[in-house]
Amino acid sequence: MAKLSLGSTFSIFHSRHIRPPLAGCHVTKMTVADHHPSLEVVGGARDRFLPSLHTNLRLPYNPFPLIAWNRHVETIFASFFRSIPQVRLRRECLRVKDGGSVALDWISGDHRRLPPDSPVLILLPGLTGGSQDSYVRHMLTKANGKGWRVVVFNSRGCGESPVTTPQFYSASFLGDTYEVVKHVGARYPEANLYAVGWSLGANILVRYLGKESHACPLSGAVSLCNPFNLVIADEDFHKGFNNVYDKALARALCKIFKKHALLFEDMGGEFNIPLAANAKSVRDFDEGLTRVSFGFKSVDDYYSNSSSCDSIKHVKRPLLCIQAENDPIAPSRAIPREDIEENPNCMLIVTPKGGHLGWVAGAEAPLGAPWTDPVVMDFLEYLERGASKTGKFLGDSEAVQRSSGELHHIEV
Incomplete structure (x- = not known):
């Protein structure tokens, strides 16, 4: 089971100018698809984004049937039996300010094949996940097939990423995300940047969007299977069959x-290294290591202050959130629906089934890409078609110097 992974209004589109109706004419109210x-x-951006997703969302x-009848069966099937597209990757190890390291996996040859203004998609896997995971590989190949430059952000220790300091990553820590986005933006200053995150990666991504707010260099983002409220997610993590996931991730x-x-x-x-080294649950690991590393007085304090539900109201870039109603790890009741509905930049899709990182449905089911992939790409391509090519995030001289002096390349 260790294969499971936890995982002011801004508009980039021109306003639509509507002429007033002629006197005496009958006016029919137009509705979105x-x-x-x-x-x-639902969502404050529903009417803006829904037409671009009509092809997929108009269908049931x-x-x-043989897999998705049970949320645990679907979750486990997707984790162990979904196909893993084969692709040659080029690894870039990025040394960050505190001496830590993360691994960026690019598709080999894209730096020569794609034009410099090709949109760049940054992928943030779930807890312990990386570029080896099937859901990441499917999204990577789907986007690349449409001419996007894609990079997988493997957090410290994940995806065989090196650990060079006594600190891993966490739901609370955004430092590496800031540096990765800055580095990618400096490397491709002519391109628009986007990001997709799954599970814990989605939680980190939404927190980043909220923290950066108006200053965010991303042109859009997608959050998938986001636990949103880590306190609620932790409550459910210890119930019934969910213990299987808890132990596997531990x-x-x-x-x-x-x-x-x-x-x-x-x-x-306060570190309890033996507890972390022999953790029987994610909470044990967080108690022994994570919460102390990042300065929290308790695990509950860590979870409460690392949840992305409070960040939604501050998001100023287009954001699509996709959740499954029966997700055993990211409970539906934790979704900040009210904040999403009130934010004119956000839209939420909730499927009736899907499990966690499953979504075994659609044209490629059961072994191919999850149902979400074409929806995600329709959304991102819609944003890219309307995105302004001005005001690009250029990064700073430090990021440029780092890209030339502190990076090491290997093929994986």
């Missing part, structure tokens, strides 16, 4: 930790 009733579609959500965290245990052997203070 509707969606199938099997889907929940038809889960694959084992995955321990495996990463033990590979780099020497970095942590002299940690004192």
Whole structure:
């Protein structure tokens, strides 16, 4: 089971000018393209974004019957049996300001094949996830097939990313995300930047969007299977069959930790290294290591202050959130529906089934890409068609110097 991964209004479009009707003429109210009733579609940006997604959303959500009848079956099937597209990647190890390292995996040859203004898509996998995961690979190949430059952001220790300091990543830590986006923007200053995040990666992405707000260099983003409220997610994580996921992710965290245990052997203070090294739950790992590393007084304090539900109201870039009503790891009741409905930059789609990172439905089910992939690409391509090519994020001289002096390339 260690394969599971947890995972002011801004508009980039021109206003539509409507001429007043002639006197005596009957005026018919125009409505946006509707969606199938099997889907929940809400948000302050619903009327703006829904027409671009009409091709997929007008159809009923038809889960694959032999798999999606149970949310746990669907979650596990997608994790273990979904196909993994084969693609050659070029790894770039980025050293960040505190001495830590992250790994950026690009599709090999794209730096020569694609024009410099091709849109760039940054992918943020879930907890312990990386470029090896099937859901990441499918999104990567889908976007690249449409001419997008794609890079997978492997967090510290994930996807065989090196750990060079006694600190991993967490739901609260945005420092690496800031530096990755800055570096990618400096490398491709003519391109628009976008991001897609899954599960914990989605939580981090939405928090980043909220923190950056008007200054965010991204032109749009997508959040998938976001737990949103980590306190609520933690409550459900210990119930019934969810213990299986909890133990699997704890084992995955321990495996990463033990590979780099020497970095942590002299940690004192509140650190409980034996608890982290032998954690039986994600909460154990967070108690022994994560919450202390990032300065929280308790695990609940860490979860409460690292949740992305409070960030939605501050998002000023186009954001599409897709959730499954029956997600066992990202509970539906944690979705900040009210804030999404009040934010003119956000739209939410909730499918009746899908499990966690499953969505075994659509034309490629059961072994191919999840149902969400074509929806995500329709949204991103709609944004790219309307995006302004001015005001690009250029990065600073430090980022440019780092790109030439502190990066090492290998093929994976």
